[in-house]
Each structure stands twice: as C-alpha cells, then as structure tokens.
Amino acid sequence: MKPSFAIGIDLGGTNIKASLIDLGSGERRYSLSRPTLDGEKQGHLPRFAWTVRELIAELELKAGLHGLPVGLSAPGLANPSGHCIDWMPGRMHGLEKLDWPDFLQREVRVLNDAHAALLGEVWIGAAKGCRDVFMMTLGTGVGGAVLSDGRLLRGAIGRGGHLGHISVQADAPADDFNTPGSLEAFLGNQSLLLRSSGRYPNTHALVSAAAAGDEIARQLWIESVRYLAVGIASLINVLDPECVILGGGIAIGAGDELMIPLKAFLEKMEWRPGGHAVKLVLASAGEWAGSYGCVAQFLSTIG
C-alpha cells in the first residue's frame, strides 16, 4: 500500500529542516528546523543524526502517526541503494556511510541535496509536469541536477548533475574537482573574492553595486552571466531539456538583473532548431523545496 504521509528531512550544513507532508495533496502539515551542529558527536555518531531522530519523533507525535517513511537529503554522493551518503569529505563529519534505514529503523530514501531541490521544483515548483529539465543552483558554488524523461539522472555513483563542474575555459586553472576553468570559477560566491580582487564580499553586493551604476561591478557581473549562458547553452545541447531552472540565493536575489542579460546571451548562444527555444525560469518552490523533493521519491509519478 502506498503511504499517505511521509517525512522529508533536508539535512544541510547549517540547519536541519523537517516536514511532515501529505503525499496526496502535497500539503506540508508540520515543519520544524534545528541547527545541524556539524562536528559535534554524541557517542560514536554525529549529533545531527540524533537530531534527525528527535525531529521525526516530534513530527509523528504532533500528527499522531508513527513509522512514516522518510526521505532525507544531504550534501555528497548518495549510494545507489538510497541508504546512505557514500562520499562527502571535509564537512558533515560522520555522514559518510551512515546507514539511515538501520539507524532510524524504517524505510528511508537518501538523496543528494541538489537532486532533492530539483524534485521539489518538479513536484510543487517551477518545473511542475516537466519530464526533461535541468536546474542550476547559484550560491557558494554552482550546483545542479538533471531530470531526464521524468527520472532523476543519478548516474553510476550518484554524481550526475554536477553542472558547476563543466569547463568553460580549458586553459584556466583547475577547480577542487580537477576541472580546468569550470563554471564555478566564474560564478558563485566562493570564487568572487578572487575574481574581484576582494572588492565585493558576495554576489549580492556585486549585483547591487552593478544596479547602482558601479561600472566595474557591472562588467564583472555581466562576465559571470555570460559564462553562465555558455554553460547553459552547452548543457542544452547535451540534455535537451524543456525547461532550465535557476535557483539558489544568487539567482533568486538577482532576479531580473540575472534573467534579462542571461536571456539576451542565450538569444545568441542557444541552438534553436526550427526556432525552438528552451524555457528559462527561476526556482519557485522556496526554502522547503528540499523536503518536498525527498518526499517526492515516494510518489509514483516523480523521480
């Protein structure tokens, strides 16, 4: 029997967001948030594992239900079994190989966080009803995820959709993943200090300065947008989506300051056979997209 409710856990580096969601209506019944406290331990397990267990108990108590299936998203590469995150070096200590169905004693499906955000958009957001979509998330770095013929492109080891790690400048230095001149080196907050010689602390400040008439900021921002357009044009030729979604703090914050120049670049760079142009939209599922996306794995229609 299909469950009627499920719990979505968006386990991030800063906060853990938990929601009890009605699988029929898509309604979020109860939601809770707690700090992740990455690095703290309780016994041999990370503190956040126990917090996840407490959040689930609390939601089930509120709802008067128990043993609900759980979708959990986290950074890193999810094992194809959906039982754990296989690979997440450097942060989220104790997350790698933690077996969530075993720890939570119930059905749990573990998903990469960018994959979850896309499924959230497909269920309740900007890509509702789409079967071929990719999403790029512009924040600290550039994340991504791909839906192909209605299914999440997970790939052989859960790495599918690392769209920020495509090269757009083969002669530029390599990024953390060894990709020379990756999109992430020209876009996102992590690379901005280097790109702007420390002039702008983050992309929000850069875009605001550009909008206020700062010519250096304007050139730097337009350069970022041009690289993004190059990356999107390339990925359209590979993935042939109906729709491209832009999400993350930078995209949502910049809005038209991003979309207007980006669309102008794509007018020139996008391959449009027979005049067919791909739809370009901002993410719309909001901060609970990840929780929705994890839970969407229990729907028969998505994922």
Added chain:
Amino acid sequence: MKPSFAIGIDLGGTNIKASLIDLGSGERRYSLSRPTLDGEKQGHLPRFAWTVRELIAELELKAGLHGLPVGLSAPGLANPSGHCIDWMPGRMHGLEKLDWPDFLQREVRVLNDAHAALLGEVWIGAAKGCRDVFMMTLGTGVGGAVLSDGRLLRGAIGRGGHLGHISVQADAPADDFNTPGSLEAFLGNQSLLLRSSGRYPNTHALVSAAAAGDEIARQLWIESVRYLAVGIASLINVLDPECVILGGGIAIGAGDELMIPLKAFLEKMEWRPGGHAVKLVLASAGEWAGSYGCVAQFLSTIG
C-alpha cells in the same frame, strides 16, 4: 508477441546499410548496402526512400519473411514519436518529416544515427551490459549519445547527446550551432584545415605525421586530445557514466595514439571520488553498429 527478426536500416549521407537481424541471437543474417544518392528524387519523394523500400523487400525475399519491423537511423533530430526525422537542414533532402511507418506500411522506429551507434555498442559492442554510458564519435565533426540508467537520453526534441557542441573555450568564435568555442572547433576533420592552416588534409594525416616525429603535428594533435579530455571530464561530472566510448574514424584509426595521451590527461582532469575512475574504451561494434542500434529498439532490455 515480440518479433523474432527485425530489419535495421542505417541511412547515411553516402550509403544505406540494411541488415536483417535475429533479435534472439543478435546474429546478422543478411546485409546489403546501396548508395544514398542524396539530392535525387523519384516522384515527390527522395530517391533514398525508394531505395530503403527496395532493400527491405530484397532482405525479406532472401529470408522468406515479410512485414518485419524496421528500425531506421538517419542524421538529424528524430521526432519523439519515432516516426520521422523532424530536423535535418542542408543535406538528406526530403528526409525531414517523411513519415516512415506510413511510407513503408509497417512498424518503423526512427532514431538519430549517433543514438543508434550507441545502442549498437550497448547491444553487441564495447558497452555491453552497461546502464550509464556516453559515446563520442570523432569524424568530420564530433557526435555523441548518452545512455542514462539503461535508457537513451533523447531529450525533449531529440537533441540529447550533441556532445561535440559543448563549449570548452568561452571566448572563441561560435560554431554552426551558436556554441562559442565548442569541442568540435578543436577536434575533428571539419575544423582541422583551419586549425592547421591547411597543413594537414585530415586527422589521419595529422596523427601519422605526429607518430613519425613531426613536431608541429604532435603539438596540434596533443592539443586536440587535451580539449577532448576537458570535454570528457566535464561530461563525466554531468552524466556520471560507468564507461565512456570513443568511436568514429579518427578514434578507431588513431587507437593508442589517442588513448594513451587521453588517459594521461584524464588522470589529471577527471574527478575521481574515492579513487573511482571511469572506464574509457574504443567502440567495437564496427560498421554495422548503426543497424544493430536501430534494431535494438525492439529488444525489451535496451533503449
């Protein structure tokens, strides 16, 4: 009932290859080849359409069978219905929108030629049994196709897998598809005259000269291979394959002259989480790969 035999038609710019294939054993029972004669007409239809019909009749006569299902591959974007090629400007005159099931009065599934080549490799060649693979075909230009979770990535309008049209140099001039500095501009015979200032007529001559100690040729070839490595490293991050296949005249002709330096570049450029390296192999299905690939559409296990 599943058919036991099917006919594969590889409709190329120069020749039409037709095979009657045993779907159970994968054995090619009869094969024929005729010139395409692109540009010639017979009535209001292109000459090649009639040739395809004749080839089918001839194969069925040899086998004493009739009404066999047909898989047909051709250049251009295949309609999602699989009934026709929607888009193929400039050559193969009369191919666009030609409704093959209607013309041949039977079940026909139409496929893009690069997609067919990949399915051929998945059925009988270098990717046997793989579920996540991409293939790059190095010839006049750079073609490609993607298998994701066991299914061909066709995309929304049949454009999926145009892997030669990803940018590896955002500041370089745009290609025919508007992509700035695409991989195809650094690899393949079409761009070689320009890249070598007319010094080498084709990549075979370039690779031979490089192998014989011509330093200019060597540098130019290694540069091509480096761009290819950049493209492959990027696509691995997007598609996360188990295996990457290189096919086409250039790859098969160059063999180790390609694979040895390419593997050395990928040692540096490929993201290998937990030491996991993607397998890199040459295509092995040979000149009938396309016919096999079209017919593979009638198998329940592939496509």
